Amino acid sequence: MLRVIVRRLLQLVVTLMALSALIFIWLRNLPGGPVEALLGERATPERRALLTKALGYDQPILVQYGKFMQRVLTGDFGNSIRTGDPVTEVISRAFPATIELALVAMIIAVGLGVPLGYLAARWRGRWPDNLTIAGTLLGISIPIFFLGYLLKDVFTQNIHWFPPSGRLTTGLDNTHVTGFFVLDGLLTREFDASADALWHLILPAITLATIPLAVIVRITRASVLDVLNEDYVRTAEAKGLRHRTIRGRHILRNALLPVVTTIGLQTGALLSGAVLTEKVYNWGGIGTLITDSITGGRDYPVLQAIILLAALVFVVVNLLVDLSYAFIDPRVRVR
Amino acid sequence: MQARRLKAAVAIAAVAALAVGAAGCAKSERDGDSGEAKTGGTFIFAGAGDPKNFDPIFNDDGESFRPVRQMFDTLVSHKPGTAELQGGLAESWEHDPDGKVWTFKLRQGVKFHDGTPFNAAAVCFNFDRWYNMKGAAAQSQMIYYMDTFGGFAKNEAEGAGESIYNKCEAKDDGTAVLTLNKYKGAFPGAFALTSLSIASPEALKKYDANTVKQNGDSFEYSAFATTNPVGTGPFTFGGWDKAKNEITLNRNPDYFGDKAKVDKVIIKIIKDESTRKQELRAGTVQGIDFPAPADRKALEGEGFQVINRPAFNVLYLGLNQKNPKLKDLRVRQAIAYALNRQQLVQTKGPGGAKVADEFMPDTVLGYAPDVQKYEYNPDKAKQLLKDAGAEGLTLNFYYPPDVSRPYMPNPQEIFTVLANDLQAVGIKVNGVPRPWNGGFKDDVQQFGKQDLHILGWTGDYNDPGNFVGTFFGRAKVEFGDQSMTEMFEAITKADATVDDAGKKAAWEQVNRDIAAKWLPAVPLWHAPPAIVVTKDVKGMVASPLTDERFNTVSVGK
Numbered sequence A: 001m002l003r004v005i006v007r008r009l010l011q012l013v014v015t016l017m018a019l020s021a022l023i024f025i026w027l028r029n030l031p032g033g034p035v036e037a038l039l040g041e042r043a044t045p046e047r048r049a050l051l052t053k054a055l056g057y058d059q060p061i062l063v064q065y066g067k068f069m070q071r072v073l074t075g076d077f078g079n080s081i082r083t084g085d086p087v088t089e090v091i092s093r094a095f096p097a098t099i100e101l102a103l104v105a106m107i108i109a110v111g112l113g114v115p116l117g118y119l120a121a122r123w124r125g126r127w128p129d130n131l132t133i134a135g136t137l138l139g140i141s142i143p144i145f146f147l148g149y150l151l152k153d154v155f156t157q158n159i160h161w162f163p164p165s166g167r168l169t170t171g172l173d174n175t176h177v178t179g180f181f182v183l184d185g186l187l188t189r190e191f192d193a194s195a196d197a198l199w200h201l202i203l204p205a206i207t208l209a210t211i212p213l214a215v216i217v218r219i220t221r222a223s224v225l226d227v228l229n230e231d232y233v234r235t236a237e238a239k240g241l242r243h244r245t246i247r248g249r250h251i252l253r254n255a256l257l258p259v260v261t262t263i264g265l266q267t268g269a270l271l272s273g274a275v276l277t278e279k280v281y282n283w284g285g286i287g288t289l290i291t292d293s294i295t296g297g298r299d300y301p302v303l304q305a306i307i308l309l310a311a312l313v314f315v316v317v318n319l320l321v322d323l324s325y326a327f328i329d330p331r332v333r334v335r
Numbered sequence B: 001m002q003a004r005r006l007k008a009a010v011a012i013a014a015v016a017a018l019a020v021g022a023a024g025c026a027k028s029e030r031d032g033d034s035g036e037a038k039t040g041g042t043f044i045f046a047g048a049g050d051p052k053n054f055d056p057i058f059n060d061d062g063e064s065f066r067p068v069r070q071m072f073d074t075l076v077s078h079k080p081g082t083a084e085l086q087g088g089l090a091e092s093w094e095h096d097p098d099g100k101v102w103t104f105k106l107r108q109g110v111k112f113h114d115g116t117p118f119n120a121a122a123v124c125f126n127f128d129r130w131y132n133m134k135g136a137a138a139q140s141q142m143i144y145y146m147d148t149f150g151g152f153a154k155n156e157a158e159g160a161g162e163s164i165y166n167k168c169e170a171k172d173d174g175t176a177v178l179t180l181n182k183y184k185g186a187f188p189g190a191f192a193l194t195s196l197s198i199a200s201p202e203a204l205k206k207y208d209a210n211t212v213k214q215n216g217d218s219f220e221y222s223a224f225a226t227t228n229p230v231g232t233g234p235f236t237f238g239g240w241d242k243a244k245n246e247i248t249l250n251r252n253p254d255y256f257g258d259k260a261k262v263d264k265v266i267i268k269i270i271k272d273e274s275t276r277k278q279e280l281r282a283g284t285v286q287g288i289d290f291p292a293p294a295d296r297k298a299l300e301g302e303g304f305q306v307i308n309r310p311a312f313n314v315l316y317l318g319l320n321q322k323n324p325k326l327k328d329l330r331v332r333q334a335i336a337y338a339l340n341r342q343q344l345v346q347t348k349g350p351g352g353a354k355v356a357d358e359f360m361p362d363t364v365l366g367y368a369p370d371v372q373k374y375e376y377n378p379d380k381a382k383q384l385l386k387d388a389g390a391e392g393l394t395l396n397f398y399y400p401p402d403v404s405r406p407y408m409p410n411p412q413e414i415f416t417v418l419a420n421d422l423q424a425v426g427i428k429v430n431g432v433p434r435p436w437n438g439g440f441k442d443d444v445q446q447f448g449k450q451d452l453h454i455l456g457w458t459g460d461y462n463d464p465g466n467f468v469g470t471f472f473g474r475a476k477v478e479f480g481d482q483s484m485t486e487m488f489e490a491i492t493k494a495d496a497t498v499d500d501a502g503k504k505a506a507w508e509q510v511n512r513d514i515a516a517k518w519l520p521a522v523p524l525w526h527a528p529p530a531i532v533v534t535k536d537v538k539g540m541v542a543s544p545l546t547d548e549r550f551n552t553v554s555v556g557k
Helices: A002-029 A034-042 A045-055 A061-073 A087-122 A127-141 A144-158 A181-187 A191-228 A231-238 A243-281 A286-295 A300-328 A330-334 B002-026 B062-071 B120-131 B136-140 B143-149 B201-206 B273-282 B293-301 B329-338 B341-348 B378-387 B411-424 B436-447 B464-472 B485-496 B500-518
Strands: B042-047 B076-078 B085-087 B090-095 B101-106 B165-172 B175-180 B213-215 B218-220 B235-241 B246-251 B264-269 B287-289 B305-308 B313-319 B394-399 B428-433 B452-458 B521-526 B530-533
Touching: A002 A061, A002 A300, A034 A045, A034 B143, A034 B436, A034 B452, A045 B136, A087 A127, A087 A181, A087 A191, A087 A243, A087 A286, A087 A300, A127 A191, A144 A191, A144 A243, A144 B273, A181 A191, A191 A243, A231 A243, A243 A286, A286 A300, B042 B062, B042 B273, B062 B235, B062 B246, B062 B264, B085 B090, B101 B120, B120 B143, B120 B165, B120 B175, B120 B201, B136 B213, B273 B287, B273 B293, B293 B305, B313 B329, B329 B378, B329 B411, B329 B521, B341 B411, B341 B521, B394 B411, B394 B436, B411 B428, B411 B452, B436 B452, B452 B464, B464 B485, B464 B500, B485 B500
Parallel strands: B042 B264, B042 B287, B394 B428, B394 B452
Antiparallel strands: B076 B085, B090 B101, B101 B175, B165 B175, B213 B218, B235 B246, B246 B264, B287 B530, B305 B530, B313 B452, B313 B521
16 A cells, blocks of 8 residues: 555656646747746847846756756745746735635535535426526536626626625725635634625626536436435335435435535636636636736746646645545555 | 525625725824825725836836836926926936036935935935946846946946946035936936936835845845835835735825825726726726727716826837838838828727827927828829839738737737728738737847838837837847948937937938838827726826826815
8 A cells, every 4th residue: 555655656756847847848938928028118139138148048948947946846936027926925825815716616506506406306307497407508608707797797887786806895904814815804803804805705706606506406416316216215205204304314415425526526627717717807816827927928937836736736636536546445456 | 595695795795895984084194284185085096917016226117117106206207297307306407518417406305205315315326226236137127227328337248238327426415416428318308217216225225125136037126126115205105915916005294295185095906907997987996097999988978087198109010121122112102101091090099199200209309390291192102012013012910919008009900900001002911910928029029020010119208219219220120121321320310419409400300311211110100098087086197108196186075
């Protein structure tokens, strides 16, 4: 077992090394770059040369990569090219924003998805079921961008119910503790800030929640239908157990297993959806950071760090899944 | 259940908003200035991007300048709403006949935000600081200093030349004397550059302002530049909350000029153009910059104030003489005659745009009223092409569809109109769209792949050299001909002329010759970029140089 883990960890290191080299070279071979972005209209050949040299882009790419790796091994990912903030700081500032948004979106998706899926299954073939299925089709097929702008247009421009963008009303004082604004407000007893942050969360969270919501509804429906036909449900009904007991203990408990798996799978989809949602709502999380770093001047250090981080998460999750299989299924362990 | 929670949240938020509003109203600072029309409150302006930092000398872009302009002053400033010079931190200035020795009479009794007195020693401290700046990283960020002074005490990299800075002496507290090795036409206009703002010597020292650390392929700026910028301006630095994307500036009650009317300015950074517009409509910000031309009418109709800045820019069609056909002046003139620029301005220009006949606005010294104008004349264009044996010409036309610049808000549409005009006289056009920062600028300015392209410029100060000199003062890949030495020399000579009358005459002649003899490009339009504020904002004075100071702004109820 231990040997498997060690071997996988070694593979992980090699994978990340190879990936980092690829990203490094690929980014630098894209047309345009930070030098162009920083100089704008004022890019004379001399200035370009000066800045290229100052940033070290005139050296061979392998030398650049070597220096980059040297720093990364000491935990230094460099600084954002535009503002000079350490990349680690930039990312850790953006991270809570995205997690907060994804979390609320997931709460909406699960909180609405499971009951709706259950209802659809119970009323199979009748109007509540048909309506729900139609809804999920719409939810899955509508582009996030379009939905985001649509919601924003209706609820912030025509009916002023929600703020158009951002995480807090401009000028509202709040103390940053964790970077999760709703939580920070509760911790520091600035309840107005908490409410305000929650208020800003609603539209983007709904936008982000649509796809996982639709998926969860469908999975729940399918798996409740499976369970309904099981013998033990029929037995329970025959025994004359109360409906509530049957629903809770027998149907939902068994039906929710595949749903839980789906929730795990949807987390990845949430993070990619966050890129678009955050763009629409000027959210200031990782999604916004990615867009800004690409369009707003090719911020190599930030991009490299984000991609590596995402890759690391992906690889680690894969590793954990493999290992847990090994725990569950003895046959995997042999090699 | 859901609905009830939502209602509760609405209620909480509403109460919270009221509480915050009330707190805001209840707070009013007491400061010693009586008789000032102070209105209090907060002015929230939407910025379009992150500032780089707040040390004026290391910046060269509008997003960084916006907050810097509120906190710092320059020796020479502009009359509000114009590009005309007036006293700033210096009440007056004069130079010797050679234009090498500049004497500044300074304003008395001014203090920096940290209490350091402003005087001649402080002025010289700043000049010396720039000239003696060390390190390739720091020097590479001093674009405007390099433009005006040409180099450093010790140049860290090629590309910097010989510095024209000689020395700066504090004659007495109120007199600073700057000595240059050589006259330069950019002065005195360049003394008004935001980059050359005067900072507190004490703060510069205390916060280690000269240290720009290189870290791998990026720079780390000092605490002065990031958290403690100290100038003399109408607002002091309150902080940049990067989690909320808000820069807060507080009223400086000791400002020497018109003290700010509002207590606070918040610059909220919103990178998405349509979101800025929505925030304005929702009333969550009170000002946005550079609205799309297509939106202007709508915004005006909704009761917003769309304030046009006097145009201080130019858009041109570049002609690359690397192509032998374009080396023939007749072909270049044919292209100029083929373009219906009047129609371009009317259909695609922002409100208030006008056709450009020269490469600088008419408010700049040396604008010649009598240059050769190329009125729309397709027949003449065809005839010229025929004379030059260039019928059936095919040209690659580069344009950047993904950006919006103040002088070029809609590149795609501009390209379409121009291409149609050219096709109409028998020139075949191959459109080559390239992303602004992903090929366009490289291909056009570094490799010269294009035959035609559209590009432009917003002026930095009132000087013909800043326009015409920037474009045509020397050989550039962009226009592809390295042999137009006659033009380069004429421009160099005009730029070196010290006396105003001679300077004016020399530049006028340059402008006439550019139009009639050289025609390295075709000027298209001058487009006034707009700034939009809500109905209740008063006192916003739009500047042609985007040099808006928010001390005159008040937010009514």
